[in-house]
Amino acid sequence: MIVFCEDCGGRNFVDPEEVKKSxxxxxxxxxxxxxxxxIPVSSSESRTEEPLPSILELRLGDHLIEVSQTRPSATMGRQEHNDFExxxxxVSRSHARVEYRKGQFFxxxxSTNGTYVMISGKKGVNxxxxxxxLEGRGFITLGRKIAPDSPKAVHFVLK
Structure with missing residues (x-):
């Protein structure tokens, strides 16, 4: 099973059985x-069906990432290790992160210079x-407010 670190966003391969045992x-x-x-509950241990998790689609140009319960975070910044460079x-080296937590997306x-978020139908927030x-749809810009049609604007849609 793959677990992403909440602190650095690093990808870790974890054996659920080993975690249970140790x-x-x-x-x-x-x-x-x-x-x-x-640790996921096996179907024999499960009593009720879980609803399908929500998905947040992030897009920068042709690059698309879906953040969900199975992939709970995506990073943005100036360095190559980020999901969106x-x-x-x-823009800071590790500027911002989008995270799925308890059924919501944050x-x-x-960063040093801030992150601008525009949610459709609402006033922008720095x-x-x-x-x-995050709610509905909108866009995120790093370091300053820029136009939504800029190649540096990360667009999001909650599905």
Missing amino acids: GKPVRCTECNDILKIS IIDTR VIDH LKRKELV
């Missing part, structure tokens, strides 16, 4: 932070080291 915390292979792991002098700013629940 009972010890599992650490991220990249930053050594303790991973938060939810945006080259701009006002955009979390980790985040500085804060998080915001």
Whole structure:
């Protein structure tokens, strides 16, 4: 099973059976932070059917990522390790992250210059080291407010 680190976004391969047996915390292979792991319940142990998880579609040009319960985060920033690499002098190396948590999607700013979020039908918000629940559709820009048709605008749609 793949578990993404909430701290650095690193991808970790975890054996659920080993986690159940050992009972010890599992650490991220990249930053050594303790991973938060939810072991899936087998169908024989399950009493009720879970509803299908929501999906947040993120798009930058032709690059598309779906954030959901199975892939709970996506990162944005100036460096190559990010899911969305945006080259701009006002963009931090690890600028922002979109995260699925308890049935909601959050955009979390980790930057110096802030993250601008525009949700359709609402007033735009400039985040500085804060998080915001995403709804419906809109776009995210890093470091400053830019036009939605800019090649540096990350568009989102909640499905």
